[in-house]
Amino acid sequence: MTPRPLGPTPFTTVHPDPTPAPPRPTCLASGASITVGPVAAALGHRASVVKLTNCRSTPITVDGYPDIVVLDADRRAMNVTISHATSYMAIDPGPTKLVLRKGETALAAVSWSSTVEAGEDKASGTYLAVAPGKGQHAVVWPVDTDLGTTAKVTLTAWCRKFPT
Incomplete structure (x- = not known):
């Protein structure tokens, strides 16, 4: 048996492609x-919190759910099923009209499971396009969405704080 040398073991450093930097928050026309916050993980489930802040001096109203689209690395929309519901990671409070004064925020959770079934292709998104509501201007944020083979995302309604 050959003795193992003492001291540092050689290793290779892997430098993955850098994650795109998130955009600087800007005030949309709305x-x-x-x-969009970092992705939290638990037992194969993932979630990220979307935060909307009123950045103008007059109140704004949000009602219902944000509008999201999962985009691939080329920023093309992916074929993903989005449902408005409670998930493993977040309770959906249901749609409510919220009036936000300057500086006030509303939150929503985007969640998915990284479920993989044999013989099927895995779906992975690179960005989320998020708008306050349907038909409004979206902001694109880098968010790795390892959707497994289900390609399903769950979205909660805007709320002031998440139900517990």
């Missing part, structure tokens, strides 16, 4: 600034 009066909202949108940011």
Whole structure:
């Protein structure tokens, strides 16, 4: 048996492609600034919190659900099923009309499971396009969405704080 040398073991450093930097929050024409938080993981489930902040001096209203689209690395929309519901990671409070004064925020959770079934292709998104509501201008944020083979995303309604 050959003795193993003592001391440092050689290793290779892998430098993955850098994750695109998130955009700087800007005030959209709607009066909202949108940011997307980091992805949290638990037992194969994933979630990210979307935060909308009123960045103008007059109140703005959000009602219902944000509008999201999962985009691939080339920023093309992916074929993903989005449902408005409670998930493993977040309780959906249901749609409510919220009036936000300057600086006030509303939150929503985007969640998915990284479920993989044999013989099927995995879906992975690179960005989320998020708008305050349907038909409004979206902001694109880098968010790795490892959707497994289900390609399903769950979205909660805007709320002031998440139900517990």
